Amino acid sequence: MRLADLIQRAGINGVDAGDAAVTGFAIDHRKIAPGTVFGAFQGAKFNAEDFIPAAIEAGAAAIVARAEAKVEGALHIASDEPRQTFANLAAKFFTPVPETVVAVTGTNGKTSTAEMTRQIWRMCGERAASIGTLGVTTPDGSVSTGLTTPDIVTFLSNMSGLAREGVTHVAYEASSHGLSQFRNEGLRVNAGAFTNFSRDHLDYHETMEQYFAAKMRLFDEVVEDGAPAIIWTGPKPDEWTKRAVQHAKRRGLQVLTVGEQGDFLRLAGREATQLGQLLAIEHAGETKSVKLPLIGAYQTANALVSAALAMATGADAAQVFDALGRLQPVRGRLERAVITAAGAPVYVDYAHTPDALEAATVALRPHVDEAKGGKLIVVFGAGGDRDTGKRAPMGEVASKAADTVIVTDDNPRGEDAASIRRQVLAKAGDNTTEIGGRREAIAYAIAQGSAADIILIAGKGHEEGQIIGSGDNMRILPFNDVQVARECAAEMVA
Ligand SMILES: CC(=O)N[C@H]1[C@@H](OP(=O)(O)OP(=O)(O)OC[C@H]2O[C@@H](n3ccc(=O)[nH]c3=O)[C@H](O)[C@@H]2O)O[C@H](CO)[C@@H](O)[C@@H]1O[C@H](C)C(=O)N[C@@H](C)C(=O)N[C@H](CCC(=O)O)C(=O)O
Ligand SMILES: Nc1ncnc2c1ncn2[C@@H]1O[C@H](COP(=O)(O)OP(=O)(O)OP(=O)(O)O)[C@@H](O)[C@H]1O
Ligand SMILES: N[C@H](CCC[C@H](N)C(=O)O)C(=O)O
Numbered sequence: 173m174r175l176a177d178l179i180q181r182a183g184i185n186g187v188d189a190g191d192a193a194v195t196g197f198a199i200d201h202r203k204i205a206p207g208t209v210f211g212a213f214q215g216a217k218f219n220a221e222d223f224i225p226a227a228i229e230a231g232a233a234a235i236v237a238r239a240e241a242k243v244e245g246a247l248h249i250a251s252d253e254p255r256q257t258f259a260n261l262a263a264k265f266f267t268p269v270p271e272t273v274v275a276v277t278g279t280n281g282k283t284s285t286a287e288m289t290r291q292i293w294r295m296c297g298e299r300a301a302s303i304g305t306l307g308v309t310t311p312d313g314s315v316s317t318g319l320t321t322p323d324i325v326t327f328l329s330n331m332s333g334l335a336r337e338g339v340t341h342v343a344y345e346a347s348s349h350g351l352s353q354f355r356n357e358g359l360r361v362n363a364g365a366f367t368n369f370s371r372d373h374l375d376y377h378e379t380m381e382q383y384f385a386a387k388m389r390l391f392d393e394v395v396e397d398g399a400p401a402i403i404w405t406g407p408k409p410d411e412w413t414k415r416a417v418q419h420a421k422r423r424g425l426q427v428l429t430v431g432e433q434g435d436f437l438r439l440a441g442r443e444a445t446q447l448g449q450l451l452a453i454e455h456a457g458e459t460k461s462v463k464l465p466l467i468g469a470y471q472t473a474n475a476l477v478s479a480a481l482a483m484a485t486g487a488d489a490a491q492v493f494d495a496l497g498r499l500q501p502v503r504g505r506l507e508r509a510v511i512t513a514a515g516a517p518v519y520v521d522y523a524h525t526p527d528a529l530e531a532a533t534v535a536l537r538p539h540v541d542e543a544k545g546g547k548l549i550v551v552f553g554a555g556g557d558r559d560t561g562k563r564a565p566m567g568e569v570a571s572k573a574a575d576t577v578i579v580t581d582d583n584p585r586g587e588d589a590a591s592i593r594r595q596v597l598a599k600a601g602d603n604t605t606e607i608g609g610r611r612e613a614i615a616y617a618i619a620q621g622s623a624a625d626i627i628l629i630a631g632k633g634h635e636e637g638q639i640i641g642s643g644d645n646m647r648i649l650p651f652n653d654v655q656v657a658r659e660c661a662a663e664m665v666a
């Protein structure tokens with residue numbers, strides 16, 4: 173492929189690439205082969221501009237970097253926003269791409285929504301895939317990628333790989349890190365969704381304003397002109413929701429609100445049943461009744477946003493409503509791991525923000541048999557090397573929402589686990605106990621649980637390991653909450 177053609181198609185002016193050919197794209201200088209275009213970005217740990225000479229030595233055909241970067245011996249594609257320019261250029265190389273691509277952002281619910289959108293499409297007969305925290309899920313299986321948002325080269329090559337395998341519909345999760353680092357764009361995005369906004373990741377974004385601005389790049393820049401913007405609006409739309417609507421309107425997108433206050437899909441009624449929820453949904457002047465086979469208000473929210481994404485990109489409404497009734501649970505999201513010998517149901521949930529802990533406990537509270545003196549028992553911790561300011565609010569929320577709370581460890585990474593627990597405990601009430609080892613904490617909760625109780629193990633969801641240490645000392649010890657809960661329940665019987 174000729175570099176000059178890619179440059180022209182990406183709308184980059186003032187660069188003469190001559191006859192140079194392109195063989196690939198890389199953002200890591202160690203992955204350069206002759207003919208590769210190297211994106212040399214300034215990162216949190218490295219300034220890849222330092223690796224430009226080595227990249228050229230290895231045969232880089234061109235370097236996308238700031239104008240100030242020193243490039244000698246290869247074409248310099250200079251840009252004020254090298255990551256964005258690189259994404260746009262690479263996207264012209266990695267083709268074809270799936271016909272229908274949608275992106276989901278928000279603090280909580282991105283993975284669930286991307287995954288449910290994939291399921292709905294599949295039930296509508298499309299070959300669909302999703303990309304996010306759970307990895308890449310295709311019609312043929314799933315592969316874990318480690319990060320919610322892969323790097324831009326992996327993202328774009330995955331997209332074209334999926335298209336080549338015949339996948340026509342992809343829903344991907346646009347994290348704030350990914351959006352602010354231009355890690356998932358360049359290709360046409362047909363619709364975008366915003367689930368909700370609350371505290372998280374302030375270690376990286378510093379302020380709520382900056383965190384919100386990162387998310388709003390989805391509506392401001394990433395989705396195509398005039399695209400549908402699906403926005404969740406709960407019973408009382410908060411300021412962030414209103415601002416998301418403003419962003420979408422300002423860009424001229426087609427705003428489709430969903431929820432108790434929604435215009436496109438209005439949640440007119442929601443009743444908890446033993447195994448799910450009975451929903452009344454208004455759409456296009458008609459009210460449909462849907463038996464959602466999942467519990468918890470938050471799962472209704474994600475299911476409806478997914479339904480709207482599918483409908484807004486061409487799926488038949490009747491088929492979508494039918495699919496809602498057949499949704500499969502999303503791994504690690506209010507997943508019932510086991511019922512103990514004493515009869516206590518144990519749920520695993522990926523809640524790792526104050527808002528998510530609230531949502532998960534609200535979802536489970538109705539299942540506690542209060543008439544029989546049942547308790548909601550919650551085990552959770554907060555991750556190391558992540559937003560420290562969310563820790564005390566998480567402890568406070570859990571101790572208010574649950575009857576018994578056990579604060580334990582969740583991926584301490586490079587931090588001292590005991591110090592993280594202390595921060596979580598700062599505003600927690602007397603109903604809170606501290607047990608460092610996560611297995612011991614889970615065993616303790618399970619030993620307490622009776623048939624009237626509900627046990628919630630929060631924070632790790634689908635994760636398969638406990639991350640301890642950082643840098644060269646980082647280790648991932650195998651750990652899966654569902655499996656450990658089952659083991660602890662079995663040990664009690666033995
Ligand atoms: C803070 C952060 O987001 N970092 C991500 C970011 O790194 P960075 O650009 O700052 O990279 P860097 O390590 O400083 O290196 C700068 C550049 O030098 C290059 N390099 C580096 C070394 C070398 O020898 N040669 C070389 O060329 C690197 O490839 C990179 O392009 O870009 C990298 C590649 O795209 C990511 O792997 C990396 O994720 C790190 C590992 C990470 O932990 N990220 C987490 C926080 C994250 O992004 N999480 C969100 C989930 C959030 C959520 O779900 O709520 C996600 O979307 O996954
Ligand atoms: N719509 C929602 N409203 C409030 N809380 C939610 C919502 N959806 C999910 N949650 C909570 O957030 C947790 C994580 O859900 P999910 O993995 O779908 O979110 P995410 O946005 O992808 O998270 P991450 O940022 O870690 O990738 C759930 O286990 C639940 O506790
Ligand atoms: N995507 C989130 C996941 C957090 C999960 C929790 N188990 C933790 O380690 O904090 C993050 O990287 O912040």
Ligand SMILES: [Mg+2]
Pocket residue numbers: 282283284304305306320345
């Ligand atoms: Mg996710």
